[in-house]
Amino acid sequence: MDFSNFFNQFDSQDSIAILFITIIGFLFGLVVGLLLRGSRIRKLRKELKELKQKLTEAEAARDQALSQLSEKEKVLAKAQGEIRELVDKTERLEEEKGRLYNEVYNINTEVESQQASNKAYLATIEDLNNQIIGLKSKNEELSTEIESEDEQVDNVAQMQSLYNATRNQMLAIETKINKLETENQSLKGELDDLKNNVVLGKSATISVTDDGPVMAIELGTDEEELEPEYNPNAEKSVLNEKIIIEEREQDDLTRINGVGPFIQKQLNDIGIFTYEQISLLDQAAIEEVTREIGYFPGRIEKDDWVGQAAALAEQKKNDPNAFKTKTEHPTDTTDLKIIEGIGPKIEQLLKDAGINTWQDLADAEVERLNDILSVAGDRYRIHDPGTWPSQAQLAARGDWGLLAQYQDELKGGRMV
Secondary structure (H helix, E strand, O other): OOOOOOHHHOOOHHHHHHHHHHHHHHHHHHHHHHHHHHHHHHHHHHHHHHHHHHHHHHHHHHHHHHHHHHHHHHHHHHHHHHHHHHHHHHHHHHHHHHHHHHHHHHHHHHHHHHHHHHHHHHHHHHHHHHHHHHHHHHHHHHHHHHOOOHHHHHHHHHHHHHHHHHHHHHHHHHHHHHHHHHHHHHHHHHHHHHHHHOOOOEEEEEEEEOOEEEEEEEOOOOOOEOOOOOOOOOOOOOOOOOOOOOOOOOOOHHHOOOOOHHHHHHHHHOOOOOHHHHHOOOHHHHHHHHHHHOOOOOHHHHHOHHHHHHHHHHHHHHOHHHHOOOOOOOOOOOOHHHOOOOOHHHHHHHHHOOOOOHHHHHHOOHHHHHHHHHHHOHHHHOOOOOOHHHHHHHHHHOOHHHHHHHHHOEEOOEEO
């Protein structure tokens, strides 16, 4: 288009008016566009300012979070270090505990061996005494016959020689017994040292009987000492010792605070069976009893056995039926619920797995019991079957007194 002649065509007023209106419209649109652009720019600047402020706040929050994260990592590292130390300490304690258990078991085994030797020697001495008595009788008979029959002099001499030889043999055996008693005293000293060094949970009491030193565990003392773990396979141990009920008046002395089953047995061994006997003890008698049962000096006075026994004797006098000992015990060997920690549902789980009697449970490995509970689900996995075989062994053997004592130490089947 040739714009040189463009304006020449606007030769009328209308053309000029149209051109003027067009220019005015263009200028108006240009002004409106500039105004709108300025408003948009101001709005964008305001948004930019807000975004910058938010960015600053976010960076500050980020720095704070990083700082907190660093502190948490330090706390976590410290906690992990403490956990590792506790784990190491626990492992060391477990090793020490196992070593002490083994020492106690070995010492008990040695003591039992000495007791067996003592019994054998005592039996031999008794036989020799019987022989000596017989020989003395025979010697007396022969001496009487000598007066009338000279030909029997040689026989008398032979019998006298046999008597002397037997007497010498008895003296040699007595020497051996004295040596064994010395060894037993040495063992007693070792057991006392072990008792004073062990600090893992219960009170170990050492006493000396006619058969040698015996170690057992008593509940309810203030000093924390080692309690040997129950071993159902051992021929004899503290927990396997049978309770002997004599046919005589005998009170439950464990009702006295400070007297456990073992101390009760020690008291029975020295002839103390009733509350009335204890209530009549004076200071000299208390010191003698303390020495005889190997108890802590001053402990009887501290626990006021005499006062407690007097109160119990009075209660027994007023209400004898309240002190009668229950003698009925379970007879159904398939009732596994008598085991502390086993309810009806767990009993059914064990029977489904082939564990139907007390003896089956006593023979079962703890790992197998854990597997049975784990397979049954989370609600059973939390149970600890560690003491179940030991309890079942006592039930299978009919050691109800020891079972009751053992279960008193448990909570939900676990050792407290």
